[in-house]
Amino acid sequence: MIMFNKYNPKFMELAFENATKIVDDIPVCAIITKNNEIISLETNKKEKDNITISHAEILSIISANKKLNNWRLDDCDMYVTLEPCPMCAWAIINARIKNLYFSIYDTKYGAFGGAFNINQYSDFKTNVFGGFMEDKGKILLENYFKKIRQKNETTIR
Amino acid sequence: MIMFNKYNPKFMELAFENATKIVDDIPVCAIITKNNEIISLETNKKEKDNITISHAEILSIISANKKLNNWRLDDCDMYVTLEPCPMCAWAIINARIKNLYFSIYDTKYGAFGGAFNINQYSDFKTNVFGGFMEDKGKILLENYFKKIRQKNETTIR
Numbered sequence A, B: 001m002i003m004f005n006k007y008n009p010k011f012m013e014l015a016f017e018n019a020t021k022i023v024d025d026i027p028v029c030a031i032i033t034k035n036n037e038i039i040s041l042e043t044n045k046k047e048k049d050n051i052t053i054s055h056a057e058i059l060s061i062i063s064a065n066k067k068l069n070n071w072r073l074d075d076c077d078m079y080v081t082l083e084p085c086p087m088c089a090w091a092i093i094n095a096r097i098k099n100l101y102f103s104i105y106d107t108k109y110g111a112f113g114g115a116f117n118i119n120q121y122s123d124f125k126t127n128v129f130g131g132f133m134e135d136k137g138k139i140l141l142e143n144y145f146k147k148i149r150q151k152n153e154t155t156i157r
Helices: A009-020 A054-068 A086-094 A133-154 B008-022 B056-068 B086-092 B134-156
Strands: A027-035 A037-043 A078-080 A100-102 A128-129 B030-036 B037-043 B077-083 B099-104 B127-130
Touching: A009 A027, A009 A037, A009 A100, A009 A133, A027 A054, A037 A054, A054 A078, A054 A086, A078 A133, A086 B086, A100 A133, A100 B030, B008 B030, B008 B037, B008 B077, B008 B099, B008 B134, B030 B056, B037 B056, B056 B077, B056 B086, B077 B134, B099 B134
Parallel strands: A078 A100, A100 A128, B077 B099, B099 B127
Antiparallel strands: A027 A037, A027 A078, B030 B037, B030 B077
16 A cells, blocks of 8 residues: 655655755745655745745745645645744645644744644644654754854954 | 824725725735835735735735835734734734734634734734724625625536
C-alpha cells in the first residue's frame, strides 16, 4: 500500500535549506506538496517586498492556487520551518490543507498549539503535527536574531 | 481641532456601494484611509481569482502597502462591510491598522468579538468598532445567499 500524505523528512530538509538562505527577513520557508510532489515553495518576504502579508505560508498558498487553478488545495500538505501565526493558520485551514507539518512551536504567536489553537474555531480541521527537526529550527532563528542584534550594535556605534 | 481617525460614514457608504456590485463572491468591501483620505479600496475576489487569501481586507492591505511602500500602515484606518475572519484580523493587526470600523458581526468566524477576540493574542491592539450600518450589511448578505440558493435550485432542475 502506498501511503500518500505521510510526513516525508526530505521536504522539511528542503524547507530548512531554503530558509537558511534568507538574509533580511525572519527565516521561514513553506512547501506545499500533493501526492508526495512539490506544488510550491516560498520563503518569507515581508521585509524584502514591504508587504505585510508576505509570509512564507501565504505566498506558498497563492503559488499553489495558481498552479492548481483552485482556491481549494484538497489533499495537499504543508511543511514549514516555524509554527504558523494566526493569519497563516487560518489561510491554511481556508485552503483545506490536509496535513500541516512544522518544526518549532511559537509560544508567542503560534496558532496551532503554541499560543492557542485556531482549529477550534473552524468546521474544517487541518491535521497538525509539530516538532520536526526542532534543533535545526531553533538554531536557525537564534542565528538570525543574533545577527540582527549585532547589526543594531554596529549601527549604534 | 481637526479629528483625524474618527469614524466617517461616507467611507462605510462607499464600501457598501462597491460591495453591492460584487456578483460571484461573498459581497465584502474594505477601504483603508489615512488622514481622512482613501489609500486603497478592494473587494472580495476569492472565487473570481481562485486565490484562497483574496479577501477584501487582505487585498486592501497589499494595495496600501504598495501605495505607501511600507508594510506598516501606521495611523491608517480600515472600513469593512463584514467583521473580518481570523486571517484578515491578524493581517490587520500585523499591518498596525489603528482603527477598524466594520458593519455586521460574524458570529461564526468573526475574530474581533463575533466568534472570539484575536486582539488578546497580540501586543499591538487595533481599536475595533463594530455594528455600523447593520441593516445594510444584513440585507447585502441575505440577498447574496438568496441568489446563491436560487441559482442552485435552477441548476438542480
